[in-house]
Amino acid sequence: MTTRERDPATTGARRPGDGPGPDRGHSLAYWAVSDCWNITRRTLTHYQRQPVAIVWQLGFPILSLLLYGYVFGSAMLVPGGGGYREFLMPGMFAMTMAMGFMSTAVAVVTDASKGVVDRFRSMPMAPSAFASGRGAADLVVAAAELTILAVTALLIGWRADGGVLGALGAFGLLLLLRFSLIWVGVWLGMLVPTPEAAGGLYAVAFPLTMISSTFVSPSLMPDWLGFVAAWNPISSTATATRELFGNPVAGDGTWVEEHALLMAVVWPLVITLVFLPLAVRRFQGLSR
Amino acid sequence: MSVSVSASGYAVLAEGVVKRYKEKGQKGKQGGDGGKRALDGFDLAVRPGTVHGLLGPNGAGKTTAVRVLATLLRYEAGRAEVAGLDVAREPRRVRSRIGLTGQYAAVDEGLTGRQNLEMFGRLFHLGNRRARQRAGELLDRFDLTEAADRAATEYSGGMRRRLDLASSMILQPDVLFLDEPTTGLDPRGRGEVWEAVRALVAGGTTVLLTTQYLEEADRLASHITVIDRGRAIADDTPDALKNRVGGDRIEVVAADPGDLDAVVKTVDRVAGGGLVVTDTPARRVHAQVADRVAALTEVARSLQDDGIAVEDIGLRRPSLDDVFLRLTGHGTENHDAPEVAA
Numbered sequence A: 001m002t003t004r005e006r007d008p009a010t011t012g013a014r015r016p017g018d019g020p021g022p023d024r025g026h027s028l029a030y031w032a033v034s035d036c037w038n039i040t041r042r043t044l045t046h047y048q049r050q051p052v053a054i055v056w057q058l059g060f061p062i063l064s065l066l067l068y069g070y071v072f073g074s075a076m077l078v079p080g081g082g083g084y085r086e087f088l089m090p091g092m093f094a095m096t097m098a099m100g101f102m103s104t105a106v107a108v109v110t111d112a113s114k115g116v117v118d119r120f121r122s123m124p125m126a127p128s129a130f131a132s133g134r135g136a137a138d139l140v141v142a143a144a145e146l147t148i149l150a151v152t153a154l155l156i157g158w159r160a161d162g163g164v165l166g167a168l169g170a171f172g173l174l175l176l177l178r179f180s181l182i183w184v185g186v187w188l189g190m191l192v193p194t195p196e197a198a199g200g201l202y203a204v205a206f207p208l209t210m211i212s213s214t215f216v217s218p219s220l221m222p223d224w225l226g227f228v229a230a231w232n233p234i235s236s237t238a239t240a241t242r243e244l245f246g247n248p249v250a251g252d253g254t255w256v257e258e259h260a261l262l263m264a265v266v267w268p269l270v271i272t273l274v275f276l277p278l279a280v281r282r283f284q285g286l287s288r
Numbered sequence B: 001m002s003v004s005v006s007a008s009g010y011a012v013l014a015e016g017v018v019k020r021y022k023e024k025g026q027k028g029k030q031g032g033d034g035g036k037r038a039l040d041g042f043d044l045a046v047r048p049g050t051v052h053g054l055l056g057p058n059g060a061g062k063t064t065a066v067r068v069l070a071t072l073l074r075y076e077a078g079r080a081e082v083a084g085l086d087v088a089r090e091p092r093r094v095r096s097r098i099g100l101t102g103q104y105a106a107v108d109e110g111l112t113g114r115q116n117l118e119m120f121g122r123l124f125h126l127g128n129r130r131a132r133q134r135a136g137e138l139l140d141r142f143d144l145t146e147a148a149d150r151a152a153t154e155y156s157g158g159m160r161r162r163l164d165l166a167s168s169m170i171l172q173p174d175v176l177f178l179d180e181p182t183t184g185l186d187p188r189g190r191g192e193v194w195e196a197v198r199a200l201v202a203g204g205t206t207v208l209l210t211t212q213y214l215e216e217a218d219r220l221a222s223h224i225t226v227i228d229r230g231r232a233i234a235d236d237t238p239d240a241l242k243n244r245v246g247g248d249r250i251e252v253v254a255a256d257p258g259d260l261d262a263v264v265k266t267v268d269r270v271a272g273g274g275l276v277v278t279d280t281p282a283r284r285v286h287a288q289v290a291d292r293v294a295a296l297t298e299v300a301r302s303l304q305d306d307g308i309a310v311e312d313i314g315l316r317r318p319s320l321d322d323v324f325l326r327l328t329g330h331g332t333e334n335h336d337a338p339e340v341a342a
């Protein structure tokens, strides 16, 4: 390592980085958490400075909630019986959580195109922090979104009679789905070249969220489509939360549906295990 | 040319660095035969505590070199060291010793200027209090105190650039990489950047600065490496480089194309055997001169005596174009190459 003399008059306390290496005596784990928190804080500050952004982000799900609830609400039948609105709301929650990865992707590609990601990468921060900090912040925002959605749903007549524990479990599963898709969002955000291109992801993402049990039972779809819909992770979360809220389920009798609670945990874990490492590696190796 | 030096003693060292970008759509591992060599055996040696200019035209590989040295890009062959640390083997330790200002301002537009600096300070592991203090100092140094609590989205290009620079100076890094830091700045902003760079160097930082302007490298750098097509083609002090390029040039534009030969003759005589370049369509003749004022006076008087009408006559400093013409035989762009007359 090169050492050289510095003039104490000009440097003096001007060496804030000096100390025992980049880690100032703390462990890597300490910095992973600390850096993650700083990125979280940064993302939340973005929202705090632009509360309108949240309103826009919520506009779509709230509107679709009202649209589907009122416009189609009476025209659709639930195979197992029960009100369509009761069936629909948990599905809408799951779909909103699933679509959340788009806002993650757009935020990440914006950072990448502005060179902010490069700056982070040229700094001694923990390589996991960019993804984990983003994830933590997005979860906080998602929890707020979910609360607002649930209140809206209650206002238009949705009822859950699964008890407090059931409701908490349902919210937990919904956030778990959002959590797992954050890494897909971070990964995609660093894969696409521009924020405009990220917008194009909607065209792919939206149908993917539709082919699920969100709006109708997969048993009403053509066989092959119904199969895809039944195995869609969104369906598992939707069905599991329906059960936990005490709302009617699609009742198509498939194995995945009967094990919805299990699958609503397994799917997010699998997605996380695949995409979290991909996202972190992509951050470290961006444009290499 | 190649710079052969031992590892120690240099703040930045590159030896035979090769970097290929994967071609679009090219599958598989990088490094195969495909892909353009953005760096093609690149050598660089920067002495500690100096400003080193990396001068080259568009596409020469300046940004690629900086990104390799700043641990953002992996390279395929050669060796790179920053602050005595191997860039490929110890990227994380390198990162705690460098600052980087990329070619395009890396500013978090969702935050205010102050929030930007505080966030980066905390991510440099300064701790809350020190990060806040450092942000204050830098805002002050870069004349951003007044705008400190406004959103960065509202900043002008120059303010953004300054904020970007401030972010790269948070640590008073051992080595600071500046990729065309003054592009898009007005003269005042340019002056502020130069000022800040000088102050930083006085504090012991080594600066590697890329630029397309010979003047900028001349003003700031004590050493210049000229890069072309991914290779260092010259490495010298600004004065030596300018001498090789030939220092000042006299330039005459004849009013009548028919007089061009006479003008060439006169300029050739005064320039004393230097290369006289004739640009026939523009009716322009130029050549390097040793004593600028004497040459200008002599050419003007001589042309007047011969009754040759002149549209324009003047002196001009060597530009990057001249450097390239001289060093590579080709200009920085593929404009119609001027004929060369003896």
Ligand SMILES: Nc1ncnc2c1ncn2[C@@H]1O[C@H](COP(=O)(O)OP(=O)(O)OP(=O)(O)O)[C@@H](O)[C@H]1O
Binding pocket: A287, B021, B022, B036, B037, B038, B056, B057, B058, B059, B060, B061, B062, B063, B064, B065, B103, B212
């Ligand atoms: N991401 C990339 N993928 C493929 N080729 C690239 C990429 N980035 C740069 N190149 C190519 O590598 C070469 C060197 O580019 P580089 O950006 O390093 O040049 P530069 O000297 O910084 O130019 P400028 O003055 O325009 O900034 C160019 O030919 C460029 O086209």
Ligand SMILES: [Mg+2]
Binding pocket: B062, B063, B064, B103, B179
């Ligand atoms: Mg460049």
